[in-house]
Amino acid sequence: MVENSTQDLLYTIVDEAPELASASFLPIIRKFVSSAGITVGTPDISLAARIISAFPESLTDEQRQSNDLAALGELVKTPAANVIKLPNISASVPQLVAAVEELQAQGYALPDYPEEPQTDAEKDVRARYDAIKGSAVNPVLREGNSDRRAARAVKNYAQKNPHSMGAWDASSQTKVSSMPGNDFYANEVSATITAAQAGVAKIEFVGKDGAVTVLKGAWPLDEGTVADATFMSARALSAFLAEAIEDTKKDGTMFSLHMKATMMKVSDPIIFGHAVKAWLAPVFEQFGDKLDALGVNPNSGMGDLLDRVKDDAEIMAAIEAVTADRPAMYMVDSDKGITNLHVPSDVIIDASMPAVIRAGGKGWDGAGKKGDTNCVIPDRCYSTVYDETINFFKANGALDVTTAGAVANVGLMAQKAEEYGSHPTTFEAPADGTIRIVLANGETLHSHDVEGGDIWRSCTVKKAPIENWIQLAMDRQRLTGSEAIFWLDANRAHDAQLIAYVKPALESAGVADKFQIMAPREATAQSLKTITAGNDSIAITGNVLRDYLTDLFPILELGTSAKMLSIVKLMQGGGLFETGAGGSAPKHVQQLVEENHLRWDSMGEFCALGESLNFLADAQGNAKAGVLGNAAEVATQGILDHNRSPSRKVGEPDNRDSHYWFARYWAEALAAQSDDADLAAEFAGVAKALADGEEAILAELAAVQGQPVDLGGYYHTDAAKTAKVMRPSATLNAIID
Numbered sequence: 001m002v003e004n005s006t007q008d009l010l011y012t013i014v015d016e017a018p019e020l021a022s023a024s025f026l027p028i029i030r031k032f033v034s035s036a037g038i039t040v041g042t043p044d045i046s047l048a049a050r051i052i053s054a055f056p057e058s059l060t061d062e063q064r065q066s067n068d069l070a071a072l073g074e075l076v077k078t079p080a081a082n083v084i085k086l087p088n089i090s091a092s093v094p095q096l097v098a099a100v101e102e103l104q105a106q107g108y109a110l111p112d113y114p115e116e117p118q119t120d121a122e123k124d125v126r127a128r129y130d131a132i133k134g135s136a137v138n139p140v141l142r143e144g145n146s147d148r149r150a151a152r153a154v155k156n157y158a159q160k161n162p163h164s165m166g167a168w169d170a171s172s173q174t175k176v177s178s179m180p181g182n183d184f185y186a187n188e189v190s191a192t193i194t195a196a197q198a199g200v201a202k203i204e205f206v207g208k209d210g211a212v213t214v215l216k217g218a219w220p221l222d223e224g225t226v227a228d229a230t231f232m233s234a235r236a237l238s239a240f241l242a243e244a245i246e247d248t249k250k251d252g253t254m255f256s257l258h259m260k261a262t263m264m265k266v267s268d269p270i271i272f273g274h275a276v277k278a279w280l281a282p283v284f285e286q287f288g289d290k291l292d293a294l295g296v297n298p299n300s301g302m303g304d305l306l307d308r309v310k311d312d313a314e315i316m317a318a319i320e321a322v323t324a325d326r327p328a329m330y331m332v333d334s335d336k337g338i339t340n341l342h343v344p345s346d347v348i349i350d351a352s353m354p355a356v357i358r359a360g361g362k363g364w365d366g367a368g369k370k371g372d373t374n375c376v377i378p379d380r381c382y383s384t385v386y387d388e389t390i391n392f393f394k395a396n397g398a399l400d401v402t403t404a405g406a407v408a409n410v411g412l413m414a415q416k417a418e419e420y421g422s423h424p425t426t427f428e429a430p431a432d433g434t435i436r437i438v439l440a441n442g443e444t445l446h447s448h449d450v451e452g453g454d455i456w457r458s459c460t461v462k463k464a465p466i467e468n469w470i471q472l473a474m475d476r477q478r479l480t481g482s483e484a485i486f487w488l489d490a491n492r493a494h495d496a497q498l499i500a501y502v503k504p505a506l507e508s509a510g511v512a513d514k515f516q517i518m519a520p521r522e523a524t525a526q527s528l529k530t531i532t533a534g535n536d537s538i539a540i541t542g543n544v545l546r547d548y549l550t551d552l553f554p555i556l557e558l559g560t561s562a563k564m565l566s567i568v569k570l571m572q573g574g575g576l577f578e579t580g581a582g583g584s585a586p587k588h589v590q591q592l593v594e595e596n597h598l599r600w601d602s603m604g605e606f607c608a609l610g611e612s613l614n615f616l617a618d619a620q621g622n623a624k625a626g627v628l629g630n631a632a633e634v635a636t637q638g639i640l641d642h643n644r645s646p647s648r649k650v651g652e653p654d655n656r657d658s659h660y661w662f663a664r665y666w667a668e669a670l671a672a673q674s675d676d677a678d679l680a681a682e683f684a685g686v687a688k689a690l691a692d693g694e695e696a697i698l699a700e701l702a703a704v705q706g707q708p709v710d711l712g713g714y715y716h717t718d719a720a721k722t723a724k725v726m727r728p729s730a731t732l733n734a735i736i737d
């Protein structure tokens with residue numbers, strides 16, 4: 001990516017819906033910013049590109065691609081970084097395998113994903129694929145803490161144009177179920193590394209026979225790092241899941257499981273696998289050996305399992321019998337029979353729980369019927385947030401969007417903070433024994449007795465990111481004057497260590513009276529009360545709650561997290577501007593392919609673009625960039641004022657129409673400003689052409705909808721075919737190109 005790193009602005013190439021949107025929007029951006037001499041690079045961090053770049057030796061010269069993610073990971077550690085980052089796929093194993101198969105079918109001689117690697121060569125292939133799996137991009141790029149909030153204009157728009165919300169009533173049977181104990185919450189221990197303890201540590205497993213296996217060596221722990229260890233008992237988890245299924249049946253509700261198998265790529269697929277086994281327990285008991293022989297891995301989900309056993313009538317009959325006896329199950333797509341347990345990447349807690357809550361506590365069952373659901377979230381570290389939210393709405397009714405205030409977030413995220421950085425230090429205990437952290441000085445920091453199958457993990461967060469996060473919180477509070485709450489639980493080992501950083505920092509800055517420290521449950525209740533009264537709150541949280549709350553509150557307040565401003569102030573001075581707080585919306589691609597309508601809302605891209613251009617103006621003293629940035633903000637406002645966001649339904653304006661309008665408002669704002677006469681003169685012509693072409697352009701965009709389209713791939717689409725689909729207006733293209 002030598003070439004990208006010298007560009008003024010980097011706009012990432014990703015996957016699925018946001019990438020389709022880029023096919024239409026990027027040419028517009030390029031045209032506008034080139035007038036200010038701003039160059040745009042496009043580092044490719046898509047799942048397909050990351051796979052391709054990992055196996056150069058298997059590919060032809062033409063097929064090979066550079067490792068743009070690694071280069072970008074270096075760039076974000078420099079003040080020069082100015083990156084607009086769109087959401088990308090964090091792949092589960094079934095998605096990774098599907099992407100590899102698609103590339104193979106396109107002629108890429110990639111190795112298969114080895115399910116059970118035996119030889120050294122297979123182990124090497126597996127290690128390369130494992131590095132691509134799960135949340136492999138965001139932790140690399142997020143070299144700063146997170147500032148996510150709704151721009152004022154976006155919030156005003158939502159209050160004036162409330163989205164639909166399901167009603168909540170006190171008789172709702174929807175609830176959250178979590179383990180009573182022996183989970184990550186119960187077993188957590190934590191310490192802050194002292195100077196005497198700093199150095200290269202290791203994680204060891206000690207068997208009952210005293211034999212020591214190093215699970216992770218060469219593990220540097222710096223002074224000031226908060227280092228935790230905890231585990232979830234596999235036995236307790238299985239018992240809990242079996243009970244939760246029975247309990248759901250008694251309630252007459254539907255069973256749903258909410259977790260983050262993508263970001264927590266080691267622990268959560270295992271937990272997910274336990275749920276698959278619990279659901280089909282009698283089948284696993286009776287046919288365990290056969291299932292093994294067929295290569296069934298419950299962690300990959302029911303979809304993979306069914307695919308492997310479909311020709312075995314006996315097993316299929318047993319599955320049918322168990323299913324008939326189970327409660328209803330929460331569906332991802334009831335029309336297609338895709339259940340909650342189909343693949344670990346379909347139900348992702350940050351998006352899935354808010355969707356249930358926004359709908360008034362409702363999910364959809366296999367018959368396509370709406371109903372109450374038992375939301376199973378095994379671990380208690382954060383489940384209390386959802387439990388409290390549900391209790392609040394049962395007691396108070398749904399949020400009134402027209403008057404509600406906003407919850408912004410300041411999230412501790414930098415340098416692979418906390419749980420989301422823990423996959424290299426998460427292990428399934430190989431047998432009964434002890435797992436311990438041994439420090440450079442020989443001291444044992446933490447030690448747990450475990451049983452085979454228990455999920456043990458260590459999470460760390462470094463000192464500089466913690467201090468930067470507290471500073472960012474103080475800045476945001478000072479700028480807004482809002483209520484500000486550190487969501488930290490004094491009774492949780494990790495949080496207690498953070499509180500030991502937070503309290504003295506606030507006191508020495510003389511602002512302790514401006515902040516509160518509350519456990520997640522209490523903070524949830526307090527924040528909901530605050531926004532219900534029409535006031536704002538800042539949630540200052542760790543990395544997991546950053547993720548969860550920046551979907552939960554925006555989805556309740558704005559109807560979607562796609563409209564969020566999502567700024568990562570890089571610790572070395574650069575800027576990373578994420579677009580919205582949501583994901584890559586696979587359902588939107590499906591709709592485009594079936595009926596050529598893309599309902600993806602680019603509001604996140606619009607907001608990020610304005611921020612990035614204004615950042616560039618400051619960083620490079622490029623006044624023209626500032627003029628473009630201010631005009632982009634006016635255009636964003638125009639989209640809101642004139643209701644130009646995409647509609648959900650085929651035949652109505654979609655994502656492409658919104659890009660036309662954005663270009664038009666952007667050009668008009670540039671023509672109208674008086675800070676830069678050259679830009680005003682140039683864009684007066686563009687604005688006129690766009691206005692004159694309005695009727696033709698909108699007609700050309702509307703004409704293509706309603707028919708299926710071919711993108712030449714899913715994970716690795718054909719660029720020419722995609723451009724053809726996403727840029728169907730010859731009149732618009734003639735103005736832009």
Ligand SMILES: NC(=O)C1=CN([C@@H]2O[C@H](COP(=O)(O)OP(=O)(O)OC[C@H]3O[C@@H](n4cnc5c(N)ncnc54)[C@H](OP(=O)(O)O)[C@@H]3O)[C@@H](O)[C@H]2O)C=CC1
Nearest residue numbers: 087088089090262348351562582583584585587599600601
């Ligand atoms: N920053 C990142 O890189 C992130 C990546 N991801 C990845 O994205 C994928 C999908 O994740 P998932 O949990 O399904 O979450 P998504 O946020 O992609 O989808 C959930 C739903 O939110 C709505 N939505 C999200 N974004 C938009 C948008 N811009 N415009 C309109 N509606 C939107 C859609 O609702 P509806 O269908 O009702 O229209 C969508 O189905 C996964 O691979 C995940 O790992 C997830 C989060 C962040």
Ligand SMILES: O=C(O)CCC(=O)C(=O)O
Nearest residue numbers: 090135138262263547581
């Ligand atoms: O990295 C991921 O897998 C998802 C990121 C995410 O959900 C978020 O940052 O909000």
Ligand SMILES: [Mg+2]
Nearest residue numbers: 350547551581
């Ligand atoms: Mg998220």
